[in-house]
Amino acid sequence: MAACMADWWLPRHLFAQRVAAARKPERRAIVVTFGGGVRYEDTLARDGWVNIPHLASDLVPQGIVFPAARHEGLTGHFNSTGALVTGSRQNIDAYGSEAPVTPTIFELFRKERALPPEETWVVATNKSFGLMGGSKLRPFGDPYSANVILPKQLLINTIKSAVSTNAGPGVEDRQALAERMMLALDEGYEGFGWKVFESGRTLSAELKASLAKSLLDYFNDPAAPTSGDELTFFMTKEIMNRFAPSLLLVNFWDIDIAHYGAYSLYLDAIRRTDRLVYELWQHAQSLAAYKDRTTLLVVPEMGRDSDVAGNGFANHRSGDESCRRVWLVALGAGVPKGTGTERPIRTLDVAPTVANILGFRMAECEGKALGELV
Amino acid sequence: MQFNAELTGDAAPLARTHSGVLARLPATVSAFILVELTKWPLLFPPEQRYQRALLEHLSRIPAEELERSVAGIARVEAEAGASKIGERNPARFQDEAQALLRKRGLLVAWRSEVDGLFQSIDPALEAQLYPADAPRRLIVQIYGREIAVQREKLWSRFKRAGLRVPLTLEGVADTERFLATLFAGAGNRRTTPALLDGAWVVEAHEALHALFDGGDTRPTPSRVDSLTGLSYDRLRSYRDDLTRTLNAKIQSGVESPQAFAAYARSLRIAPAPGALLRADDVLLAFVRDVLLTGNGTMIVNNTFVEWAAAQALRRAQPRVLATRFGVRDKLKPFSSMIMFSQARPTDHVPAVPDPAGSFIDVEQLSYYVWVNAEKNPAYRGKTLYLFLAEGVDEMLAIGPDTAAAPPAAIAPAKLEDVCATMATWLGVPVPDGSGQPIRALVG
Numbered sequence: 088m089a090a091c092m093a094d095w096w097l098p099r100h101l102f103a104q105r106v107a108a109a110r111k112p113e114r115r116a117i118v119v120t121f122g123g124g125v126r127y128e129d130t131l132a133r134d135g136w137v138n139i140p141h142l143a144s145d146l147v148p149q150g151i152v153f154p155a156a157r158h159e160g161l162t163g164h165f166n167s168t169g170a171l172v173t174g175s176r177q178n179i180d181a182y183g184s185e186a187p188v189t190p191t192i193f194e195l196f197r198k199e200r201a202l203p204p205e206e207t208w209v210v211a212t213n214k215s216f217g218l219m220g221g222s223k224l225r226p227f228g229d230p231y232s233a234n235v236i237l238p239k240q241l242l243i244n245t246i247k248s249a250v251s252t253n254a255g256p257g258v259e260d261r262q263a264l265a266e267r268m269m270l271a272l273d274e275g276y277e278g279f280g281w282k283v284f285e286s287g288r289t290l291s292a293e294l295k296a297s298l299a300k301s302l303l304d305y306f307n308d309p310a311a312p313t314s315g316d317e318l319t320f321f322m323t324k325e326i327m328n329r330f331a332p333s334l335l336l337v338n339f340w341d342i343d344i345a346h347y348g349a350y351s352l353y354l355d356a357i358r359r360t361d362r363l364v365y366e367l368w369q370h371a372q373s374l375a376a377y378k379d380r381t382t383l384l385v386v387p388e389m390g391r392d393s394d395v396a397g398n399g400f401a402n403h404r405s406g407d408e409s410c411r412r413v414w415l416v417a418l419g420a421g422v423p424k425g426t427g428t429e430r431p432i433r434t435l436d437v438a439p440t441v442a443n444i445l446g447f448r449m450a451e452c453e454g455k456a457l458g459e460l461v
Numbered sequence: 462m463q464f465n466a467e468l469t470g471d472a473a474p475l476a477r478t479h480s481g482v483l484a485r486l487p488a489t490v491s492a493f494i495l496v497e498l499t500k501w502p503l504l505f506p507p508e509q510r511y512q513r514a515l516l517e518h519l520s521r522i523p524a525e526e527l528e529r530s531v532a533g534i535a536r537v538e539a540e541a542g543a544s545k546i547g548e549r550n551p552a553r554f555q556d557e558a559q560a561l562l563r564k565r566g567l568l569v570a571w572r573s574e575v576d577g578l579f580q581s582i583d584p585a586l587e588a589q590l591y592p593a594d595a596p597r598r599l600i601v602q603i604y605g606r607e608i609a610v611q612r613e614k615l616w617s618r619f620k621r622a623g624l625r626v627p628l629t630l631e632g633v634a635d636t637e638r639f640l641a642t643l644f645a646g647a648g649n650r651r652t653t654p655a656l657l658d659g660a661w662v663v664e665a666h667e668a669l670h671a672l673f674d675g676g677d678t679r680p681t682p683s684r685v686d687s688l689t690g691l692s693y694d695r696l697r698s699y700r701d702d703l704t705r706t707l708n709a710k711i712q713s714g715v716e717s718p719q720a721f722a723a724y725a726r727s728l729r730i731a732p733a734p735g736a737l738l739r740a741d742d743v744l745l746a747f748v749r750d751v752l753l754t755g756n757g758t759m760i761v762n763n764t765f766v767e768w769a770a771a772q773a774l775r776r777a778q779p780r781v782l783a784t785r786f787g788v789r790d791k792l793k794p795f796s797s798m799i800m801f802s803q804a805r806p807t808d809h810v811p812a813v814p815d816p817a818g819s820f821i822d823v824e825q826l827s828y829y830v831w832v833n834a835e836k837n838p839a840y841r842g843k844t845l846y847l848f849l850a851e852g853v854d855e856m857l858a859i860g861p862d863t864a865a866a867p868p869a870a871i872a873p874a875k876l877e878d879v880c881a882t883m884a885t886w887l888g889v890p891v892p893d894g895s896g897q898p899i900r901a902l903v904g
Binding site for chain 2: 160161176178179181182344346347348349350351352354355394395399400401402406
């Protein structure tokens with residue numbers, strides 16, 4: 088296995104040289120979503136702090152909190168995160184079979200700065216986010232889209248393959264499972280929803296090597312895998328380590344376990360997301376490419392139904408106020424510390440805010456940049 | 462718009478009688494009503510009564526007034542271009558109209574207009590269907606003994622609502638005795654108590670079912686004819702069959718989520734004889750819908766209990782409902798990721814119960830059953846709710862007129878007293894060997 092990996096492996100400085108030639112900005116932006124959606128009452132409301140101890144105690148004091156954020160538009164996963172990355176409401180297929188219909192921040196950023204694909208990434212636990220990296224608009228689209236990887240989907244596909252017959256080691260043999268994953272990567276990652284764009288002949292092999300090694304390392308941890316978000320987190324760190332992208336969207340999605348109707352599992356997932364966000368920020372601070380130059384924005388992609396006016400935490404289909412009331416926490420470069428504002432904002436404001444942070448022109452959209460952050 | 466709806470039974474003459482108003486309604490509303498009417502043989506009597514009352518009510522509204530009432534919906538439909546949809550089957554029209562509204566960004570506006578219409582209609586229908594002097598109702602929710610109850614947090618979702626009644630539990634240490642005494646007093650446990658006549662019993666395991674059929678799942682226990690029972694555990698083989706069938710469909714390729722839902726609805730798989738206390742076509746369709754349309758009902762036993770109970774309240778509206786929650790298993794790292802597939806035997810990870818997590822879950826879920834009942838005019842203001850946890854010497858009671866009182870003000874009650882309270886509340890004969898009704902609850 089190691090020899091196989093070595094064949095693929097290339098020194099990291101090769102990336103650094105190529106990316107340096109492009110107009111890479113000084114600043115970095117990481118947008119993390121509490122994907123699946125969380126209710127205000129279960130998180131930022133006083134009774135919810137117990138579920139977000141790191142945000143409440145460690146991160147908010149370092150930055151600014153907008154407690155009165157609102158998600159507008161359809162309350163499905165793809166449309167709500169699509170609105171986050173475009174600044175405009177999206178009214179497209181809820182299951183991700185259509186790309187956003189207005190340009191994403193990834194396309195706008197890469198096109199204006201002539202940046203290579205590895206400068207913008209979407210790492211998502213939600214399997215339907217394969218088209219989240221870019222619109223299909225003629226002036227934009229694939230040449231400027233973000234790389235999108237769906238680690239959990241790779242995991243699921245591999246497990247499915249491992250248990251499809253009674254032959255072979257099944258899922259108990261972690262090494263064999265990891266080898267299956269590498270094989271899956273080798274045979275074509277697009278089969279499970281990934282979109283990874285090549286900018287040179289060697290990149291595909293490099294990427295493959297990086298991602299496969301990540302998976303191998305991950306599986307060598309006897310505690311793994313227990314959660315799609317843990318895997319997303321792990322892959323995000325690997326991407327940050329190896330490519331140091333300027334713009335990164337991380338979609339944690341374990342919270343959507345709420346659809347199973349088990350409140351304790353939903354709360355567990357919120358606490359896990361809170362911890363992963365904290366650890367992600369710690370990781371960013373440990374890397375020279377990110378330390379003191381990165382702005383982190385943390386926002387639920389939407390809320391979930393209220394108990395009385397809606398259908399309860401398990402759903403996000405009523406469109407009631409609980410489905411729309413969210414919050415936003417920002418910290419890092421350019422963000423005032425220990426502040427908060429009751430000023431109502433919208434999740435649509437995230438995209439133009441990112442544009443301001445990274446210094447590219449935002450396309451016409453519904454959102455407005457948050458002046459407090461830049 | 463003229464739809465081609467395949468109507469059977471009383472639905473056909475009902476639609477004919479009200480064809481005029483159906484033609485005047487906006488197409489999305491008309492299609493919605495016709496879709497419900499096509500399900501007529503599988504609707505519960507309260508659902509049929511509602512549809513009949515709705516059409517009669519709409520027909521009584523003068524044409525101009527009706528036009529004004531639905532003008533908002535008609536405007537949104539026009540803006541979306543719904544008139545260009547050529548589909549005449551109401552269900553398929555509904556799917557296409559929803560897709561169109563979403564595509565045009567008008568779904569939220571349309572929903573708002575429809576909500577507005579029904580908010581204006583429902584009070585009149587409710588007054589007709591659920592008069593204030595309708596019979597009293599009863600909902601009993603029980604936490605199984607294995608749930609790790611945290612006393613200081615028990616029924617905390619209700620805050621200070623209702624009355625906490627201290628219980629004495631001598632002689633009812635095990636689940637069987639607890640449940641038998643609660644529902645039958647100390648008397649004859651061989652017959653179904655009158656207070657459970659026509660009741661629905663929904664549970665995670667099967668202790669309540671065993672109470673009524675002695676654990677005999679052969680399809681002949683006549684003494685439980687009047688009961689409707691749903692047990693997550695007893696439906697295991699049915700759930701497995703559904704899972705296998707749906708997984709096979711997924712593996713063979715699914716055109717769209719709508720196509721998958723239609724396929725699921727078309728399945729003719731039935732629970733094994735004896736898995737249900739009664740098994741007519743309406744109930745079989747109900748069980749299938751509960752498992753296929755409820756979030757997590759195939760996977761989590763307590764979710765099944767809550768969702769089935771909520772749907773029963775909404776659709777069948779039983780006079781008495783008893784739920785019993787249990788302990789769910791911890792989700793397995795691999796199998797939980799693939800909803801409809803099943804691990805091969807060699808990959809089975811042993812099930813590990815999660816009594817602590819289950820307590821957090823059932824606190825929320827039992828609250829949701831109460832919320833759903835209180836949203837429903839059939840139950841609102843007419844229902845006594847009792848919450849019990851096996852092995853816990855306290856009960857929460859919430860009734861239309863139940864005022865909170867300090868614990869010291871209520872004398873401890875036996876389960877026989879609770880049994881007598883339930884019977885008295887419902888106005889049915891108190892079972893032999895029952896105790897005394899709790900006056901604070903029944904007046």
